[in-house]
Each structure stands twice: as C-alpha cells, then as structure tokens.
Amino acid sequence: MTGRSGCNCDPEMVFELVERSLPPEQEREVRAHLERCPGCRERYELEAELNARLEALDFSGPRRSVCERVAMALPTRPAKVRLLWVLLAGGLLLVSLAALGLNGTNPAAFVVDASAAFWSSAAILASLVSKVLYAAGPVLLAALLIGALLDLVLLAVLLAVARRTRAV
Numbered sequence: 001m002t003g004r005s006g007c008n009c010d011p012e013m014v015f016e017l018v019e020r021s022l023p024p025e026q027e028r029e030v031r032a033h034l035e036r037c038p039g040c041r042e043r044y045e046l047e048a049e050l051n052a053r054l055e056a057l058d059f060s061g062p063r064r065s066v067c068e069r070v071a072m073a074l075p076t077r078p079a080k081v082r083l084l085w086v087l088l089a090g091g092l093l094l095v096s097l098a099a100l101g102l103n104g105t106n107p108a109a110f111v112v113d114a115s116a117a118f119w120s121s122a123a124i125l126a127s128l129v130s131k132v133l134y135a136a137g138p139v140l141l142a143a144l145l146i147g148a149l150l151d152l153v154l155l156a157v158l159l160a161v162a163r164r165t166r167a168v
C-alpha cells in the first residue's frame with residue numbers, strides 16, 4: 001500500500017514537526033525518519049502546505065489558542081475538517097466583533113449582548129456540526145465540540161473584559 005496512509009507510523013510526530021513543537025533532539029530523529037519513510041514524508045509535505053496556508057490567513061489574537069490546539073491534536077486532520085475549522089473560527093470572530101460593535105455600557109445590555117453572541121455562535125456551530133457529522137467519526141466530533149465550547153467560554157470572558165475596559 002502506498003499513499004497518505006501507506007505507513008503505520010504515528011502521525012502525531014509529523015504534525016508536531018510541522019508545528020515546530022518538538023525538542024531539537026526529537027526533531028532531528030523525525031527528520032531522519034522522513035528521509036526513510038515515503039508515507040511520513042508525504043504526510044509532512046501535505047501538512048506543511050496546509051499549515052502555510054493557515055498561517056497566511058493569520059488568525060492572530062488570544063482566541064487562537066484553545067480551539068486550534070484541540071483541532072491540531074486530532075489524530076487525523078483531513079483538509080475538509082481543517083477548512084470547516086477555519087470557517088468556525090471566522091464565524092465566531094465575526095460574532096464577537098459584532099457584539100463588541102454594539103455600544104452598550106450598561107451591565108444589563110452587556111448580559112443580553114453576551115447571551116445573544118453565545119446563541120448565534122451556537123447556531124453556527126449546530127449547522128457546522130451537522131456537516132461535520134457526515135464526514136467525521138464521533139471521536140473527532142466530540143473533540144471539535146469540546147474545543148468549540150471552550151472557545152465560547154473564552155469568547156464570553158473576552159467580551160466581559162472588553163466591556164469592562166470600555167466602561168472604565
């Protein structure tokens with residue numbers, strides 16, 4: 001068998017190499033392995049390309065962390081799922097920007113805004129999840145859901161901090 005899944009190696013090492021999160025010694029080992037293993041080399045090239053595209057999109061800011069880490073930790077990350085992930089991150093970002101754009105300095109208005117933002121995020125999520133459901137297994141889905149929920153919590157905290165800063 002050849003192709004993406006042509007070798008039985010642990011893909012996690014390749015992902016971590018692409019994300020430059022390996023200690024130098026381990027990085028050398030994995031690079032040496034890539035020389036010998038066409039399956040891993042192919043996976044590496046694919047991941048490096050996807051990574052470069054994601055970086056070009058530049059989702060900077062504090063919201064980047066949790067969700068993306070969960071997505072990156074998934075054992076298999078088909079391009080389709082990563083694309084959905086980018087859409088989800090973009091959608092949540094838009095929702096948070098829209099909520100921040102509303103000028104309400106009174107605390108009651110903030111609560112309403114925050115819950116509105118939460119529920120529109122939930123609606124976006126629900127439609128994304130139904131699409132992912134067809135393409136992904138339950139484990140992947142669970143990981144995405146957990147990441148998205150964490151993201152929503154982060155979003156709520158960010159909103160609260162932003163409101164408070166603006167009110168002062």
Ligand SMILES: [Zn+2]
Nearest residue numbers: 007009037040
């Ligand atoms: Zn290999």
